[in-house]
Every structure is written in C-alpha cells, then in structure tokens.
Amino acid sequence: MSDPHAITREINRSHMQVSDEVAIQITNMNKWYGQFHVLRDINMTVNRGERIVICGPSGSGKSTLIRCINRLEEHQAGQIVVDGTELTSDLKNIDKVRSEVGMVFQHFNLFPHLTILENCTLAPIWVRKIPRKEAEETAMHYLSKVKIPEQAHKYPGQLSGGQQQRVAIARSLCMKPRIMLFDEPTSALDPEMIKEVLDTMIELAEEGMTMLCVTHEMGFAQAVANRVIFMDQGQIVEQNEPKEFFNNPQSDRTKLFLSQILGH
Amino acid sequence: MTKATFVRKEMLPPQEAPASQRGAIKWARENLFSSPLNAILTILGLLTVVLLVKGALPWLLNGVWEAGSLMECREIIAARHGEGATGACWAMVRERWHQYLFGFYPQPLFWRPTLAFALMFVALAPVLYLGNRTVNTIMAGVVTVLTVLALIGISVAFPQAIAGADAGVAALLAVVIVLGALTAVAWLAPRKLMILTLLYPAIGFYLLWGGSIWGPIGALAGFAILALVYSLTKGQLGVVVGTGAGVVAAMVWWLAVQSHITGALHSLLPFSITHVDSDEFGGFLLAFVIGVTAIAASLPMGILLALGRRSDMPLIKALSVGFIEFIRGVPLITMLFTASLLLQYFLPPRTNFDLILRVIILVTFFSAAYIAEVVRGGLAALPRGQYEAADALGLDYWQAQRLIIMPQALKISIPGIVSSFIGLFKDTTLVALVGLHDPLQGVTKVVRAAIEWKGIYWEPYIFVGLIFFACCFSMSRYSMYLERKLKRDHR
Ligand SMILES: Nc1ncnc2c1ncn2[C@@H]1O[C@H](COP(=O)(O)OP(=O)(O)O)[C@@H](O)[C@H]1O
Ligand SMILES: [Mg+2]
Numbered sequence: 022m023s024d025p026h027a028i029t030r031e032i033n034r035s036h037m038q039v040s041d042e043v044a045i046q047i048t049n050m051n052k053w054y055g056q057f058h059v060l061r062d063i064n065m066t067v068n069r070g071e072r073i074v075i076c077g078p079s080g081s082g083k084s085t086l087i088r089c090i091n092r093l094e095e096h097q098a099g100q101i102v103v104d105g106t107e108l109t110s111d112l113k114n115i116d117k118v119r120s121e122v123g124m125v126f127q128h129f130n131l132f133p134h135l136t137i138l139e140n141c142t143l144a145p146i147w148v149r150k151i152p153r154k155e156a157e158e159t160a161m162h163y164l165s166k167v168k169i170p171e172q173a174h175k176y177p178g179q180l181s182g183g184q185q186q187r188v189a190i191a192r193s194l195c196m197k198p199r200i201m202l203f204d205e206p207t208s209a210l211d212p213e214m215i216k217e218v219l220d221t222m223i224e225l226a227e228e229g230m231t232m233l234c235v236t237h238e239m240g241f242a243q244a245v246a247n248r249v250i251f252m253d254q255g256q257i258v259e260q261n262e263p264k265e266f267f268n269n270p271q272s273d274r275t276k277l278f279l280s281q282i283l284g285h
Numbered sequence: 286m287t288k289a290t291f292v293r294k295e296m297l298p299p300q301e302a303p304a305s306q307r308g309a310i311k312w313a314r315e316n317l318f319s320s321p322l323n324a325i326l327t328i329l330g331l332l333t334v335v336l337l338v339k340g341a342l343p344w345l346l347n348g349v350w351e352a353g354s355l356m357e358c359r360e361i362i363a364a365r366h367g368e369g370a371t372g373a374c375w376a377m378v379r380e381r382w383h384q385y386l387f388g389f390y391p392q393p394l395f396w397r398p399t400l401a402f403a404l405m406f407v408a409l410a411p412v413l414y415l416g417n418r419t420v421n422t423i424m425a426g427v428v429t430v431l432t433v434l435a436l437i438g439i440s441v442a443f444p445q446a447i448a449g450a451d452a453g454v455a456a457l458l459a460v461v462i463v464l465g466a467l468t469a470v471a472w473l474a475p476r477k478l479m480i481l482t483l484l485y486p487a488i489g490f491y492l493l494w495g496g497s498i499w500g501p502i503g504a505l506a507g508f509a510i511l512a513l514v515y516s517l518t519k520g521q522l523g524v525v526v527g528t529g530a531g532v533v534a535a536m537v538w539w540l541a542v543q544s545h546i547t548g549a550l551h552s553l554l555p556f557s558i559t560h561v562d563s564d565e566f567g568g569f570l571l572a573f574v575i576g577v578t579a580i581a582a583s584l585p586m587g588i589l590l591a592l593g594r595r596s597d598m599p600l601i602k603a604l605s606v607g608f609i610e611f612i613r614g615v616p617l618i619t620m621l622f623t624a625s626l627l628l629q630y631f632l633p634p635r636t637n638f639d640l641i642l643r644v645i646i647l648v649t650f651f652s653a654a655y656i657a658e659v660v661r662g663g664l665a666a667l668p669r670g671q672y673e674a675a676d677a678l679g680l681d682y683w684q685a686q687r688l689i690i691m692p693q694a695l696k697i698s699i700p701g702i703v704s705s706f707i708g709l710f711k712d713t714t715l716v717a718l719v720g721l722h723d724p725l726q727g728v729t730k731v732v733r734a735a736i737e738w739k740g741i742y743w744e745p746y747i748f749v750g751l752i753f754f755a756c757c758f759s760m761s762r763y764s765m766y767l768e769r770k771l772k773r774d775h776r
Pocket of ligand 1: 079081082
C-alpha cells in the first residue's frame with residue numbers, strides 16, 4: 022500500500038478493549054437540507070472504546086453525520102442516542118451531550134483572540150465551572166500530552182497548522198469528553214505536519230478513547246480502527262474491520278473509491 | 286589552492302545615493318512631477334493653497350484679543366493696520382468662552398460640570414485602556430492636575446464662582462481630594478476603579494443636575510430591580526424573556542413608583558445640592574452630555590439589535606429589522622421634532638419628561654441602529670467555525686457571544702463604530718432645532734443677539750469648529766491606537 026504516512030510505530034493495544042456498553046446508537050436516522058436528502062436511513066452502533074474510521078467521496082455526508090452526533094446539525098427523522106441521552110430539541114439534552122463529546126475540525130477553529138492556554142481553559146471554566154487555577158493545570162497537562170506546553174502563552178496565529186490542530190485536540194480533551202469526533206483533522210495540513218497529529222490521535226486511541234474519525238489516512242485506519250465505514254450518497258454502503266475492508270471490499274463503489282484514493 | 290592576499294574583514298559603508306535619487310528632490314520627482322498631468326495638478330494645488338493662505342492669513346494675524354465689542358475690535362484693527370484691513374475679533378471668545386462651554390449654567394456652580402468632566406475620564410480609563418494600570422494612573426493624575434488648573438482659571442475669571450463663598454473653597458478642596466484619592470486607587474487597586482465606572486452615570490448626572498441625593502439613588506435602584514427580576518426569572522423564562530421582565534419592572538419603578546419613594550425618603554433625610562434646570566444647560570456641556578450618554582448607551586443597544594437581526598426567533602428578528610430600518614430611513618431632525626412629541630404621548634400623563642433626556646433617548650436610538658449594522662458586518666466576517674467550535678465545547682448562546690464572537694466582531698468593527706460615534710457627536714449640534722443651546726447654533730445665536738457682538742460671523746464657527754475637531758480627532762486617534770493594540774496582542 023502506498024501510504025506516505027504509513028504508521029511505523031508499535032501500537033500499544035493494552036487499553037484498546039471494546040466494551041459491550043453502547044456509546045452511540047443511531048437508528049433509522051434521516052436528514053434533509055431543504056429538498057436534498059443528505060443522510061438516508063443511517064443505522065449505526067458504536068460501543069465504548071471503539072475506534073471507527075468513516076471514509077467516502079467528498080459530499081457523501083460524512084461531516085453531516087458526525088455533526089449530527091453533537092447536534093451541530095439537526096436530524097429530521099430517526100433517533101440518535103449518545104451515552105444514554107437522546108438528542109431532541111431539548112436544550113438540556115444537547116448541552117449534556119456536547120459536554121460529553123469532543124470535536125476536532127478540519128480547520129482547527131481555535132479562538133484567535135485568546136492564547137493557547139485560554140483556548141484550553143475557556144470551556145472548563147465557563148461550562149464546567151472549574152476554578153481557573155485547576156483548569157489551567159489540566160490544560161497544561163493536556164498541552165504537555167500533545168507536546169506543546171511551551172506554546173501555552175502564544176496566540177493561535179503564531180503556531181503552525183500541525184501545532185494548532187494539536188491544540189484543538191488538547192482543547193477538546195480539557196473538557197474530559199467520553200467520545201471524540203474528528204472531521205478530517207489532517208486534510209488542511211501540510212504533509213510534514215500530518216504525522217504529528219496522527220501520532221497524537223494514536224496515543225488517544227491507545228488510552229481507550231471512543232473515537233469517530235472521518236479521514237482518508239488509510240494507514241491510520243489500518244493501525245488503530247476496529248471498524249471502517251464507507252459512505253456514499255448519504256448512505257452507509259459498507260462497513261468492516263480494516264483488514265477485510267481494504268483487502269476484500271464487497272461493493273463496486275467501495276472498490277472504485279479505494280482504487281482512487283490508494284492510487285492503484 | 287590559491288593564496289588570498291587580501292580579504293576584506295568589514296563591509297564598506299554604503300555610499301549615499303546621487304542627489305537626483307535622494308531626499309526631497311527624489312521624493313518630489315516621484316510623487317509630484319511623475320507625469321505632465323501630475324505636474325499640472327501639483328501646480329494648480331499649490332496655487333490654490335497660496336491663494337487661500339493669502340486671503341486668510343492677514344485676517345488671522347490681525348486678530349484682536351482685547352476688546353469690549355465688535356466695534357472696538359474694528360477700530361483697533363483700523364488703527365493698527367490702516368483703513369480697510371481685515372482682522373478676526375477673538376475678543377468675543379475671550380468674553381464669552383464660558384457660554385460656549387457651559388451655556389447658562391450658574392457661574393458659582395461651574396466646578397460641578399468641570400468635576401463631572403474630569404471624573405468621566407477617570408471612569409472611562411479602565412474601559413478605554415483595557416485595565417492597563419500605568420496608563421490609568423497617569424490618566425487620573427493628569428486629569429487631577431488639569432482639573433485643579435481649570436478650576437483655578439475659572440475662579441480667576443469669575444471671582445464669585447469659587448472664592449466668593451466658603452463652600453466654593455471647600456468644593457475646590459473636595460475636588461482635589463476626590464481626584465487625588467482616585468489616582469491612588471488607580472495605582473493601588475486598579476480593579477476597584479471599575480466601581481467608579483459603574484457608578485459614574487449616577488454621579489455625573491447628580492453633579493450636573495443636582496437636587497436631592499435620592500434622585501440618582503432611585504434611578505440606580507431601577508437598575509438593581511432590573512438585575513434582580515432578571516436573575517429571578519431567567520431560570521424559568523430564559524434570558525430574553527427574563528431581560529424583558531426586568532426592563533418592564535424597572536420601567537414601572539422609574540415612571541410610576543420611584544418619585545413617591547424618593548420623595549418620602551427626601552422628607553425623612555433631606556440632603557441636596559443646588560438643582561440646575563435643563564434650560565440652563567448649553568454649549569459643549571450639552572454636546573457632551575448628549576453625545577457621551579448616547580455613545581455609551583447605543584453601543585450595547587446596537588450590539589443587541591445586531592444579534593436580534595441574526596436571531597432564529599422570528600419575532601425578535603422582525604422587531605430588530607423593523608427598528609433598524611425605520612430609524613435609518615428617517616432623518617434625525619424629523620425624529621427630534623416629531624418623536625420628542627410622540628414620546629410624551631406614550632408615557633403616563635403628567636410625567637414631565639425632561640427635554641434633554643428625550644433628546645438623549647432619540648439620539649441613542651438613532652445611533653444604535655447604525656451601530657447595529659456596523660456590528661452585523663463584523664459578525665458576518667467571522668467564520669462559521671468559530672460558532673461551531675463554541676457550540677461543540679458546550680458554551681451557551683450568551684457565553685459564546687460574550688467570550689468568542691463579540692470580542693472578535695467588535696475588533697473588526699472598531700473603525701465603523703468610531704465613525705458612527707464621531708458622526709453622533711457632531712450631530713448633537715442638531716438639537717438647536719428643538720430649542721436647546723448647542724454650541725454651534727444655539728450659543729452663537731445668543732452671542733450675536735448681544736449688542737456688542739452683533740454682526741460677528743466667522744469667529745464663533747472657527748472657535749467651535751476647532752473644539753469639535755480636537756474631540757473628533759482624538760476619537761479617531763484613539764480608535765487607531767486600539768486597533769494597533771489589539772492586532773499586536775492577537776497575532
Ligand atoms: N448547510 C448546508 N446546506 C445545504 N447543503 C449542504 C449543507 N451542508 C452540506 N450540504 C451538502 O450536503 C452534502 C454532504 O455534505 P458533507 O457532509 O459536508 O459531505 P462530506 O463531509 O462527506 O464531504 C454535500 O452535497 C453538501 O453540498
Ligand atoms: Mg466534510
């Protein structure tokens with residue numbers, strides 16, 4: 022496989038146990054943008070500790086799907102239950118789910134008017150009502166974990182793309198989420214920065230975090246995912262464990278997609 | 286290998302460019318005479334400047350500062366520079382400056398508006414300079430010194446103003462002590478200065494209008510009621526309805542209840558300073574009261590309108606759009622005329638609503654509509670990702686607005702907001718049309734009505750214009766300072 026970011030490191034799988042407990046349950050979920058049917062009959066169960074990679078052609082609805090999980094988008098039919106809380110228009114439920122679910126965006130979306138440290142402490146202080154000092158300690162802990170504690174007092178504009186994305190991951194982790202969503206976290210990055218972000222994500226996986234990750238980094242998928250989901254035209258076309266998925270794709274659309282992105 | 290016989294150790298000093306490529310000549314060539322058309326325009330421009338200066342300079346230079354009347358001015362000029370010479374009669378400014386500054390405010394009380402003006406800077410410093418302790422202290426110190434000098438100047442010009450009464454000397458001392466103490470506070474406990482900022486509206490209005498101390502306390506109590514009702518109802522009714530309930534409760538208090546209670550309190554504990562009627566306000570005192578109050582009130586109101594205009598709630602959105610478009614579609618003068626009457630209809634009968642207060646409310650509405658559009662531009666410039674990140678972290682709407690969206694949107698909007706404020710400040714001269722003594726028209730008319738200054742034309746406009754220019758130019762410079770500071774901080 023010709024993946025430029027092939028994962029070379031040894032993965033520590035000691036924590037990567039999948040439990041029977043359900044983290045996310047999506048049943049018959051549908052979503053429209055006006056007349057346009059973006060998501061069709063999505064059914065999906067994610068167990069705690071599972072690491073899922075979602076791939077598919079551009080415009081297939083991958084972002085929309087994971088944005089429905091923390092209600093950045095509203096679904097119109099079906100059911101989404103996150104950690105036992107069903108997402109309805111009830112604001113209390115939405116707030117509860119959002120504080121459990123962390124999200125990392127393609128374009129980082131750091132707050133440019135705040136320092137790195139302030140970016141990381143803002144939500145813990147205002148949403149979780151944690152004292153500033155404690156929030157700062159937690160933030161420094163996670164900034165060390167993503168290996169940029171020394172940048173804490175700079176502004177996002179002074180950091181490289183890879184560093185910004187790692188800050189974005191740390192910012193989410195500071196809320197101590199039980200589930201992490203990633204929407205193409207490496208596709209806005211220069212090639213030499215992709216690895217540092219993937220390494221951070223692998224470490225997270227090793228600690229047993231439940232992860233849903235939209236990405237085209239197939240090396241990452243093979244190394245850490247326990248399931249790969251292929252989407253096309255708003256539907257889940259195929260899902261399988263990574264080895265089977267890559268070596269033995271079932272549908273023609275999957276085969277076509279794989280051949281395009283792997284450059285065969 | 287070749288053997289080097291000479292290696293230069295230092296760089297040669299750079300030589301100066303030839304004369305044609307250097308300094309003024311080069312600059313003129315490049316900027317003024319780069320093409321025939323440019324050369325012609327340069328020469329025409331120079332000619333215009335020369336003609337203007339030739340016309341105006343003698344008039345300015347022949348100016349007379351000491352005279353009792355316009356006639357006397359003209360005689361002095363004729364005597365000094367020959368028959369037919371023209372000259373400015375600055376003596377008018379010397380005789381009447383206090384009217385341009387204070388209108389018909391009672392002379393023995395000039396210290397009150399002066400102190401109010403001084404306190405305004407001390408109160409604004411923590412906001413304007415983002416809590417920079419050194420700048421705040423310097424500001425308070427400079428204001429203290431200038432205020433003392435100004436009060437000494439006033440008492441020299443109007444001996445009855447301060448030296449006349451014992452209370453006057455006491456007042457001067459009190460001013461020095463208060464301002465000195467505030468300077469110390471600015472240095473020792475910078476955050477405490479914000480208390481002054483919050484109380485300043487009440488303090489300022491009390492100093493200006495005077496009367497019973499219970500008046501401003503009653504007005505402040507209205508805000509306390511607003512906050513109380515809001516915090517009690519927010520839980521059940523939500524932020525918007527809670528605020529609405531608070532505003533209604535405060536309105537009921539201000540319009541129906543307050544006067545009874547403060548009246549009773551006053552008869553129990555009478556403490557008051559001389560009351561000054563709104564009719565006696567005028568000049569730059571009036572311009573500042575209207576301008577500063579409207580500026581301070583229209584910024585939050587404009588922000589709320591901008592948010593309302595982008596709201597998902599149809600009623601709020603419709604109200605905001607309606608308000609903004611209505612106000613922007615009607616000239617300020619029309620509003621000053623008709624709405625100052627209309628407000629009277631809407632209020633309970635027999636509430637005598639002060640004319641200055643009415644004008645302030647209208648000017649605030651007017652400015653808020655423009656601010657709302659400027660802020661909306663700033664909001665539109667923010668990428669969606671900022672809202673999404675705030676949502677994804679679990680911040681609620683108002684937290685996201687206050688902590689993430691507004692700091693960035695307002696930063697983008699600074700030039701537009703300050704332009705609006707400068708326009709508003711100059712528009713305060715329009716209040717002449719509803720019979721208030723603004724510095725430009727109102728006071729000048731009064732001055733011209735005096736027999737000594739009948740027929741004076743340019744001097745008042747130049748004097749008033751210069752003061753307006755100084756104020757507006759400072760605002761403009763401040764906005765540039767703020768932009769630079771925020772840019773440096775954030776990148
Ligand atoms: N706010 C929106 N309004 C209308 N259509 C949208 C909106 N957001 C996305 N879409 C459309 O929905 C489809 C799925 O988008 P998206 O989930 O972003 O795809 P992906 O992330 O897989 O590339 C695309 O065709 C896109 O044009
Ligand atoms: Mg996408």
